[in-house]
Amino acid sequence: MSQHPGRSGGRSGEPSGIVVRGVHRKFGDFVALDDVDLEVKPGGLTALLGPSGGGKSTLLRIIAGLDYPDRGTVEIAGQDATFLPPQRRSVGFVFQHYAAFKHLTTARNVAFGLEIRKRPKNEVAEKVQELLELVHLEQFADRLPSQLSGGQRQRMALARALAVEPEVLLLDEPFGALDAKVRKELRDWLRRLHDEVHVTTLFVTHDQEEALEVADEIVVINEGRIEQVGSPGDLYDRPANDFVMSFLGPVTRLAGELVRPHDVEVLLDERAGAVEVTVTKLLRVGYEVRAETLAADGSTPWVQLNRVQVDELGLQVGAVVWLRALVVRAAA
């Protein structure tokens, strides 16, 4: 384990990046990763986003050394790590189902990586205390994992991974096993934690909202290929293709074009480029109103409006209106 004096991993020193080149991985006939190239910026919080079975977890496991590519290379902190065992990669890994050491208390779980490195006892105790405070578990130090809630277990797992000051932190669907409310809390909390601890972080998720909310950069993966890499804003506004567009947010089809339903203008008279439709349904969800329509060609575009807009337009079921896309997708 390389512990350089003066550069204690991701904590205080220069964060390190990850470079993946031409990584290919097959499971039998199934191609999980198809010659994937990826650069993860040092110090960032990057999301690997994609549908289940798209290859994102496989990529994460290959970076962690828990799986190996058929071909291609993985570089961590400028060093070739393709065939290094996980022990020598200096990665922290957080699993969806916590992977807690059930027989050890919270404090001992966090201390594990330090204890096996035979660090002095007082140093371990100090570091563990510091980390437990960071993840708000200081009063649970002596509890067993079975006495913690899911969210607490996951924070414990995160502290455990951070204890050894890894070069990079990898999280595999870290909030996937938690209920919606805790998920949301932990998401905000991860964001804040990352602002405090600038370790290069890569997390896998299939939840586009989670990726948009938490990440600096999103990597969209589908069917073993990277579809697009960019900031959340970029990906949402300038998706590279229909897949990215429909995966990252709501879409509807207007005159054959894929558009965001909130980027559609509703007009009461005919204008150039507008499509004539009949309102078939007005669905109110709180402040939001979802207007479903039927066009002459049989397509059913829908528009996302708010109550004020609906009232101003005097929109009613059965009304004939014209729809026009406000934002035309630029070729990315």
Next chain:
Amino acid sequence: MSLVAQVDRATPTARGRGRRPGELTRGAGLGLGIGVLWLSLLVLLPIAAIVSTAFEDGIAGFWEAITDPEALAAIRFTVGAAALVTLVNAVIGTLIAWVLVRDQFPGKRILEVIIDIPFALPTIVAGLVLITLYGPGGPFGINLVGTQAGVVLALLFVTLPFVVRSVQPVLIDADREVEQAAASLGASGFVIFRRVILPTITPAVVSGAALSFARALGEFGSVILISANLIGKTQVSSSYILKMIESQEPVAAAAVATLLLGVAVVVLVMLDVIQRRTARRG
């Protein structure tokens, strides 16, 4: 944080329809009653009978019976052999369970079945097979008849499945991600085994070991042929007990049986304590 509050609030509250704590429902009461009756008839009553017979002639009679040189030698050898067999089983049984769960190899299914043969085979047949293989004129030219090693071999044969079968399901259920987490924290294969896997499987190893110790202590059929029943050397307690019964000395037989019972209880309790300690220490 609201998460914190949730756990703190999760204290048990009084439930049920006015039942006082410790009171049983009708169903539970019936279940407990049947259990106690069954246990009494099958286990407690015979044990009480043995113990009372053992002390028929008072403490002095009991003491005389168990300090008889022949009895003492048989008990010493039986307990020693059982302890050795238990230790070997704990290690080898765990290893076999590991191989069966973690490795893929041709013939695995066959091995799975073979493991249980010592349970299925009548023990006297096992004894017969052992003297054919390891007796005079056996195919390997090794003669273990009348040796202590022969007895240990017979005991190892009949107790093999205990640890394997108790550890196997625990290993199957073990979460592999926990081991991967340990690896990514820098733990070597040995450290992972020692600090992550061992604490998980120790209760199963110990309960398998306890069963095999108990079985070895009382084993008769498989050892009787290969031991040749040499007094002071290969005579086991069970065969000594049989001899006492045949020579109309029920008090001596019961005394030795009672002592064995005591040893079994002490060892089982000891193993339980060890298991609790190891599971805690990690």
